[in-house]
Amino acid sequence: MTQIENVKDGNILGKTLYDGEGRVLLASGSMLTQPIIDKIKSLSIYTLYIEDEYSEAIIEDVIKPEIRRNAIKMVRNSFYKLSKYNSKENYTGRNLYKESEEDFKSIYYIATEIIEEILSQKNVMIGLVDIKSFDDYTYQHSVNVAVIALIIGIKLKFHKYELFDLCIGALLHDVGKMFIPNEILNKKGPLTEDEFKIMKEHTVKGYDYLKGFYEISVPARIISLQHHERLGGQGYPEGRLGDKISILSRIVAVADVYDAMTSDRVYRRAIQANEALEYIMANSGTKFDYKVVQAFSKSVIPYPEGSIVRLSNDDIAVVIKINEDLPLRPDIKIIYSEDDSRVDEVVKLIEENSIVIKCIEENVPEKNKN
Numbered sequence: 001m002t003q004i005e006n007v008k009d010g011n012i013l014g015k016t017l018y019d020g021e022g023r024v025l026l027a028s029g030s031m032l033t034q035p036i037i038d039k040i041k042s043l044s045i046y047t048l049y050i051e052d053e054y055s056e057a058i059i060e061d062v063i064k065p066e067i068r069r070n071a072i073k074m075v076r077n078s079f080y081k082l083s084k085y086n087s088k089e090n091y092t093g094r095n096l097y098k099e100s101e102e103d104f105k106s107i108y109y110i111a112t113e114i115i116e117e118i119l120s121q122k123n124v125m126i127g128l129v130d131i132k133s134f135d136d137y138t139y140q141h142s143v144n145v146a147v148i149a150l151i152i153g154i155k156l157k158f159h160k161y162e163l164f165d166l167c168i169g170a171l172l173h174d175v176g177k178m179f180i181p182n183e184i185l186n187k188k189g190p191l192t193e194d195e196f197k198i199m200k201e202h203t204v205k206g207y208d209y210l211k212g213f214y215e216i217s218v219p220a221r222i223i224s225l226q227h228h229e230r231l232g233g234q235g236y237p238e239g240r241l242g243d244k245i246s247i248l249s250r251i252v253a254v255a256d257v258y259d260a261m262t263s264d265r266v267y268r269r270a271i272q273a274n275e276a277l278e279y280i281m282a283n284s285g286t287k288f289d290y291k292v293v294q295a296f297s298k299s300v301i302p303y304p305e306g307s308i309v310r311l312s313n314d315d316i317a318v319v320i321k322i323n324e325d326l327p328l329r330p331d332i333k334i335i336y337s338e339d340d341s342r343v344d345e346v347v348k349l350i351e352e353n354s355i356v357i358k359c360i361e362e363n364v365p366e367k368n369k370n
Contacts, residue, residue, distance in 0.1 A: 002050045004041050006362045009034045014049035018069060022351065033280065044135045045342055048262060062147055063117045063125060071110045078103040079178050082214055104213060111167040113147070115160070118150050123324060126151055126300040138174055141259055145169035147295075148255035149248075155247060155295035156251075166248050168216060169223030173252055176206025176224060203228055203237050227252045230287040247326070250289040254280060254296050257288075272360050274302035301327050303357060308335070310361040323350050 002011075011032045017025040017040070023044075026036070029051075040048070061068060118124055126148055126298050147172040177185055185197050191199060191369050207225035210216055226249035229235035231242055235253075245253075261276040277300055284293035303309055307319045309332065321331035329349040334342045349355060 002048055003361050004037065004045070004048065006007070007032060007037050007048055007050060009037070014051045014180065016065070017045065017048075017063075047270065048240055057127070062119065062121075062126065062151070063114055067113055067117055067145060070173070071114060071146070072139045072175045073143045074103065074106045074110050076139045078172075079109060079175060104215065106170065107171055108215075110166060111171060114146060115150060115163050115167055116145070118154065119160075119163075124299075125152070125322070125324065125327075137263065137265070138177060141256075142171050142174055144259040145173060145252060145255045148258060149251050151299045152251050152255065152292060154298050156291065162248075163218075165217050165220040166223075166251060167218035169248055170252050172206070172210065172216075172220070173223050173227045173256065174202065174206070176202035176204070177208060179205040179209070200236050207291040219246060222246050223249050223252050225249075227256055229253070231289060232286050234287060247289075247292075250292050254288050254292050258296070258300070272302070273300065274357065274359075277302050277328070298325065298327070303327070303330055303360070306332075308361045309357045310359050311359055312356045314338070316361050317347070320346070326350055332357075 004354065006255055013026055013028055013030045013032060018029040026040070030036075032040075032048075032050075041155055087179055106345070126262050137352075146167050149166050150163055153166045158166065160349055177199075180199055182190065187195065207221060209226055210221040223246070225237070226240065226245050228247060229238065229245045230253070231250070233239045233241045258276050258280060261279065262273055263269050264270045277297065280293055284290050301322055303319045303322075305319050305322060308316060309319060310316055311332075313333050315338075316335050316336035317332035318332050319330045323329055323331070331346060331348050333348075334347065336347045342349045347355065349357070
């Protein structure tokens with residue numbers, strides 16, 4: 001992925017951009033001109049997939065694009081009712097539940113579709129950070145968290161009915177945010193201490209709301225309450241410890257943090273996938289469940305095939321093969337080096353302990369490019 005500031009006039013788009021309704025904004029393969037780049041930036045989209053001469057791998061999502069778009073639409077429709085409820089004094093809970101019933105049935109269908117899609121694949125990995133706009137962040141985030149959580153659940157060998165509870169709970173984990181004032185929810189900057197106290201109420205508000213839907217299981221509902229709890233008691237709303245936090249909530253906690261950290265926000269830019277992975281691994285056993293982190297770390301691909309990376313010796317390389325057991329140590333091909341003889345050399349990082357990947361590299365120096 002390339003930051004919008006590094007996209008140049010004449011670059012080719014590597015992944016289709018969609019709007020919140022699933023309509024194509026710009027198709028993969030389109031040439032980007034400066035006016036188009038400016039328009040994309042005005043939509044609060046700050047990262048793009050760009051084709052280059054080194055990346056031959058096709059960018060693929062974990063789930064089909066139409067399933068993802070339908071899921072985002074279903075979540076948005078369900079959450080919209082809550083926004084309407086939150087802005088009308090005479091809008092009763094009875095009306096809200098009645099109007100939301102059909103939307104939640106649609107979420108059950110889309111959850112089943114997502115689960116079947118992921119289960120149909122072998123060794124599915126988390127290799128694509130979805131491109132999100134700020135306006136649709138909550139809905140896109142909900143779907144991403146559900147997909148990541150399911151992959152972790154499958155790695156932990158959960159039964160299908162547990163995966164269904166996990167998926168429903170993950171899709172709805174942030175439903176309580178619809179009860180938070182918009183000026184706090186959409187604030188373009190860090191929250192004050194008082195504002196953060198109000199924001200933290202979304203866990204309880206979401207859980208209380210979901211209690212009105214008897215079709216949603218207790219394990220799925222609890223995710224909305226506990227997804228910000230942390231293993232050592234550092235989280236909220238109750239400061240629960242260890243196994244006092246449900247296993248489904250412990251899974252969603254990891255998925256939630258990973259997707260949030262790798263997403264652009266109004267008040268900060270996304271960090272790279274490897275940094276988010278390293279943060280989660282560093283907090284394994286203290287904030288995050290050890291077994292969940294182990295499953296997650298074997299499921300995420302911080303450097304997808306085709307990624308351009310800078311090494312600790314300042315060589316630049318393209319990732320050519322993922323090692324599923326050690327995703328931080330892929331096979332790479334050198335494309336730039338002060339030592340010309342190293343260009344085109346293939347290095348298996350799993351066997352080369354003296355070299356590590358420092359970061360994703362967006363700008364390849366002219367020397368050695370050809």
